Amino acid sequence: MDSDTIAAVATPPGAGGIGVVKISGPQAIHIALPLLHPPRDPSRIKSHHLYYGTIIDPETEKTLDEVLFTIMRAPRTYTREDVVEIQAHGSRCGLGAILELVLKRGVRLAEPGEFTKRAFLNGRIDLSQAEAVIEVVNAQTTEGLELASRQLKGCLFEAIDAIRGPIKTILVDVEAAIDFPEDVEDIIHPEHFAQEMTNDVIAPLEELLEHYDEGHVYREGVAAIIIGRPNVGKSSLMNRLLEKERAIVTAVPGTTRDFIEETVNIRGIPMRLIDTAGLHDTQDGLEAEGIRFTRERLDEADLVLFMVDCSMPIMDEDVQIYDLVRNRKTILVINKLDLVIHDIVSNIVERLRGLFWVDISALYNRGIEKLKAAVFRGVMHQTGPADLPSIVPNLRHKVAIKKALTASRDVVEGFSTGRPAELVAVDLTEALDSLGEIVGATTTEEILDQIFSRFCVGK
Ligand SMILES: Nc1nc2c(ncn2[C@@H]2O[C@H](COP(=O)(O)OP(=O)(O)OP(=O)(O)O)[C@@H](O)[C@H]2O)c(=O)[nH]1
Ligand SMILES: [Mg+2]
Numbered sequence: 001m002d003s004d005t006i007a008a009v010a011t012p013p014g015a016g017g018i019g020v021v022k023i024s025g026p027q028a029i030h031i032a033l034p035l036l037h038p039p040r041d042p043s044r045i046k047s048h049h050l051y052y053g054t055i056i057d058p059e060t061e062k063t064l065d066e067v068l069f070t071i072m073r074a075p076r077t078y079t080r081e082d083v084v085e086i087q088a089h090g091s092r093c094g095l096g097a098i099l100e101l102v103l104k105r106g107v108r109l110a111e112p113g114e115f116t117k118r119a120f121l122n123g124r125i126d127l128s129q130a131e132a133v134i135e136v137v138n139a140q141t142t143e144g145l146e147l148a149s150r151q152l153k154g155c156l157f158e159a160i161d162a163i164r165g166p167i168k169t170i171l172v173d174v175e176a177a178i179d180f181p182e183d184v185e186d187i188i189h190p191e192h193f194a195q196e197m198t199n200d201v202i203a204p205l206e207e208l209l210e211h212y213d214e215g216h217v218y219r220e221g222v223a224a225i226i227i228g229r230p231n232v233g234k235s236s237l238m239n240r241l242l243e244k245e246r247a248i249v250t251a252v253p254g255t256t257r258d259f260i261e262e263t264v265n266i267r268g269i270p271m272r273l274i275d276t277a278g279l280h281d282t283q284d285g286l287e288a289e290g291i292r293f294t295r296e297r298l299d300e301a302d303l304v305l306f307m308v309d310c311s312m313p314i315m316d317e318d319v320q321i322y323d324l325v326r327n328r329k330t331i332l333v334i335n336k337l338d339l340v341i342h343d344i345v346s347n348i349v350e351r352l353r354g355l356f357w358v359d360i361s362a363l364y365n366r367g368i369e370k371l372k373a374a375v376f377r378g379v380m381h382q383t384g385p386a387d388l389p390s391i392v393p394n395l396r397h398k399v400a401i402k403k404a405l406t407a408s409r410d411v412v413e414g415f416s417t418g419r420p421a422e423l424v425a426v427d428l429t430e431a432l433d434s435l436g437e438i439v440g441a442t443t444t445e446e447i448l449d450q451i452f453s454r455f456c457v458g459k
Helices: 030-036 092-104 116-120 127-138 143-151 155-179 182-188 190-220 232-242 288-300 316-325 344-351 369-380 395-415 421-439 445-452
Strands: 006-008 014-024 049-057 062-070 083-090 222-228 259-265 269-273 303-309 330-335 355-359
Touching: 006 092, 006 116, 014 092, 014 116, 030 049, 030 062, 030 083, 049 127, 049 288, 049 369, 062 143, 083 092, 083 395, 116 127, 116 445, 127 143, 127 190, 127 421, 143 155, 143 190, 155 182, 155 190, 155 395, 155 421, 190 269, 190 369, 190 395, 222 232, 222 288, 232 259, 232 269, 232 303, 232 316, 232 330, 232 369, 259 316, 259 369, 269 369, 303 316, 303 369, 330 344, 330 369, 344 355, 355 369, 355 421, 395 421
Parallel strands: 222 269, 222 303, 303 330, 330 355
Antiparallel strands: 006 014, 014 083, 049 062, 062 083, 259 269
């Protein structure tokens, strides 16, 4: 386990009222305290109390800043190591100078996520809680935050632990049967074990998978792309959904030249919304470059908002775009409802058959709530909003749960068909290890690196 002392600026880069330098490890107090004035006897400093002082470079005797600092002694700290937090003024260069002073004294700069990694390695939190830290920091909606906070409290850990329990108990018996083959019949009760696996392992795992389906978009979010001919009102819709003037809107076709991406909150779902340049006609149909570009974006998107203008009849270009999107998850957005010509909406719907449609006026803010509802349903694959499930696994957890589920079903089959205990033990171990990956009980270095590399420095 790491025993060196690490430090980083824990607040985001840029200027702020205050900024925090965080130091963790066995040398944290010993190194930080001599930099803080007035001098204080370490043994008289109370843990978890806020102190006032100035920070002075011992070499130049220059005062760097006026600060508040806290010394937190192990093990009641974030990392379970000694931690010192120095709150200074939030200028980038001031914080940099304090950090440099600390680093000069033999402290190492922390890697991204290293504080949280230490909390995990030192047993304060499990791996799913460590992952939740990233999500709490990055949450875009209250729902996403709620799910992350529950995971941070250890709800997923408890659920997984409760499922691992019966697997362990059965595995102990199966291993005993391997060691004492003459007592097999006394030890193994196939029907009873199969029942237990079904009720206490398979059923709750299936439930967790359902929760993933119902709730993962709240955590991971979705991407939606707005496409359509020039001037149909794509950027106007973008601004309307963002509730701010983000994209430039003009009456001139071809206003948006590149794509614009922003995150919006659609009924609790963080949605990456992409506004694109209008696809327009050249002599040989839609311009090739635009299509190539849009196709790439289309492939990344979970949902397409295909926009047409109902102040004029459908054009060839609209039909060409229709061909591009008709087999994807698409909502047809019929815009400029305020300018509608008689019967045109039913004509459009007839020509662009098979798409769910909503008519709106981006300019006059009509039909936007209806559109949001359609987007929400489109993303949630269901007709009505569901309650937020209590625990929602993430994609990594889902993969592990599926593996555990397959192995558990094999265990049940093994018991029902009288498979040798050795083989059943393999499946039981596989189920146990897969679930262990979620909480970090059986996790490879590679997975750990992957997870912690998603953190920012200082967390
Ligand atoms: N009457 C009316 N005009 C609208 C509506 N939505 C957009 N417009 C107008 O249509 C024009 C084009 O709007 P944009 O939002 O720039 O359209 P766009 O699809 O982004 O256009 P490009 O970026 O050029 O492809 C602007 O003059 C808007 O004010 C609407 O619902 N009703
Ligand atoms: Mg535009």
